[in-house]
Amino acid sequence: MSDKQLRNTILDLLLRIDKDTGFSHLVIDNAIKKNKINPKDEGLLTEVVYGTMQRKLTLDYYIDSFITQKKKLDDWVRMLLRMSLYQMVFLDKVPDHAIIHEAVEIAKKRGHKGTSSFVNGLLRNAQRQGVPDTSKINSDTKRLSVETSHPEWIVERWVAEYGYETTKKMCEENLNRKVMAVRVQPLKIKRDDAIELLTSQGFGVKPSLFSEQGILIEQGNILKSDLFKDGCLTIQDQSSMLVAEMLRAEPEMVVLDACSAPGGKATHIAEKMHNMGSIHAYDLHKKKVKLIQDKAAGLTLSIINADAMDARKLQSVHKEESFDRILVDAPCSGLGVIRGKPEIKYHKQESDVHRLSSIQLEILESVAPLLKINGLLIYSTCTVDMEENENVVQRFIEGNENFDIDSAFFKELPESLQASQGITEMGLQLFPQDYGTDGFFLTRLIRKK
Numbered sequence: 214m215s216d217k218q219l220r221n222t223i224l225d226l227l228l229r230i231d232k233d234t235g236f237s238h239l240v241i242d243n244a245i246k247k248n249k250i251n252p253k254d255e256g257l258l259t260e261v262v263y264g265t266m267q268r269k270l271t272l273d274y275y276i277d278s279f280i281t282q283k284k285k286l287d288d289w290v291r292m293l294l295r296m297s298l299y300q301m302v303f304l305d306k307v308p309d310h311a312i313i314h315e316a317v318e319i320a321k322k323r324g325h326k327g328t329s330s331f332v333n334g335l336l337r338n339a340q341r342q343g344v345p346d347t348s349k350i351n352s353d354t355k356r357l358s359v360e361t362s363h364p365e366w367i368v369e370r371w372v373a374e375y376g377y378e379t380t381k382k383m384c385e386e387n388l389n390r391k392v393m394a395v396r397v398q399p400l401k402i403k404r405d406d407a408i409e410l411l412t413s414q415g416f417g418v419k420p421s422l423f424s425e426q427g428i429l430i431e432q433g434n435i436l437k438s439d440l441f442k443d444g445c446l447t448i449q450d451q452s453s454m455l456v457a458e459m460l461r462a463e464p465e466m467v468v469l470d471a472c473s474a475p476g477g478k479a480t481h482i483a484e485k486m487h488n489m490g491s492i493h494a495y496d497l498h499k500k501k502v503k504l505i506q507d508k509a510a511g512l513t514l515s516i517i518n519a520d521a522m523d524a525r526k527l528q529s530v531h532k533e534e535s536f537d538r539i540l541v542d543a544p545c546s547g548l549g550v551i552r553g554k555p556e557i558k559y560h561k562q563e564s565d566v567h568r569l570s571s572i573q574l575e576i577l578e579s580v581a582p583l584l585k586i587n588g589l590l591i592y593s594t595c596t597v598d599m600e601e602n603e604n605v606v607q608r609f610i611e612g613n614e615n616f617d618i619d620s621a622f623f624k625e626l627p628e629s630l631q632a633s634q635g636i637t638e639m640g641l642q643l644f645p646q647d648y649g650t651d652g653f654f655l656t657r658l659i660r661k662k
């Protein structure tokens with residue numbers, strides 16, 4: 214693939230991700246496979262696509278400072294400027310003159326002469342004058358929003374909920390790449406043996422913090438390893454691994470996973486149960502049920518029965534007090550996984566947080582009667598927001614006096630989490646900057662009567 218083709222591909226991918234037609238990691242993976250992109254170009258493509266999305270608002274601030282007449286730019290022109298400026302300001306892989314030349318060539322081809330001279334002029338101005346100094350922005354939240362490219366509503370919510378310093382660290386951390394984690398299928402291989410084998414094959418790996426099944430991948434493409442291809446490993450963030458650890462499901466129990474696709478946690482729970490007992494796994498979307506089934510089959514786990522169903526209607530198919538354990542890994546705004554899916558921060562709106570928190574409470578209310586007395590229920594989300602996390606739990610407890618937060622949950626947390634700043638009386642909020650995990654919330658409820 215020529216440099217010009219590569220840059221056109223990058224521009225097309227960015228436009229697709231920005232229009233919310235696919236998560237960045239899936240769009241990038243598909244493009245690499247489809248276009249048979251070589252490893253060197255693969256690195257640049259991934260870096261520029263992720264980096265441009267991650268820094269979109271910062272780049273827009275730079276672009277707007279060079280535009281005197283406030284005219285609306287075509288989407289592709291703005292995106293071309295963003296990706297070019299991203300490379301000029303944040304990368305040193307390609308010289309500025311080459312970046313500008315490629316951008317002008319693309320602008321000539323996609324637009325008209327006026328467009329290419331506009332692109333040329335703006336990028337040359339940026340090259341000569343440098344980008345504007347953001348430290349001069351007066352408002353703390355606006356400055357943090359521009360410098361770390363998070364919409365102001367998110368910054369304002371986080372500052373109100375967690376304070377300025379925590380918010381600043383979180384926004385800065387969200388610009389980094391996270392270290393990938395995988396879970397070992399213990400019925401197939403021991404973690405120590407997997408670590409030894411992967412190390413001998415040149416991977417940089419080490420045990421993860423919160424689960425005896427977790428491995429952190431610091432170097433190497435684990436998707437290409439034999440262990441992954443043989444179904445001995447599943448990709449899962451360390452925070453998500455905590456869920457099955459804390460659910461305390463045992464062999465022969467009957468478990469409900471109310472929002473299960475793609476099945477990451479259901480399969481982990483099945484492993485914890487030594488593939489004995491039963492897990493009823495549901496998801497609202499019929500097409501996602503196959504993802505659960507495929508994941509279970511890939512890991513040779515047979516106790517998961519997956520079906521499509523709105524978790525709010527499960528009382529129509531299951532009797533009261535049917536389950537020893539229930540997991541509600543609820544649909545959420547996803548503000549905890551911005552590092553891996555940067556587009557989330559631009560696509561989600563504050564109204565989504567309000568809408569989702571109502572659905573989360575409805576799901577909890579609907580599945581609660583299905584839990585046996587003394588049974589345990591985990592509520593979790595991959596978001597950082599009190600309205601969807603602590604407040605949902607509090608509202609649920611207030612309305613259901615037969616449920617309580619299980620105090621044993623806090624004692625059973627891994628030692629490294631015992632002093633976490635995210636522990637409140639409602640549960641545990643993990644922040645991405647604290648342990649390198651996704652932003653994630655979980656708590657455990659117990660049914661008393």
Ligand SMILES: C[S@@+](CC[C@H](N)C(=O)[O-])C[C@H]1O[C@@H](n2cnc3c(N)ncnc32)[C@H](O)[C@@H]1O
Nearest residue numbers: 472473474475476477478496497523524542544
């Ligand atoms: C956070 S994801 C679950 C991830 C999954 N537990 C795992 O570990 O792989 C939330 C899931 O809830 C599903 N969902 C959304 N609304 C639902 C509802 N009303 N009932 C059941 N599932 C729902 C979504 O389709 C999505 O797959």
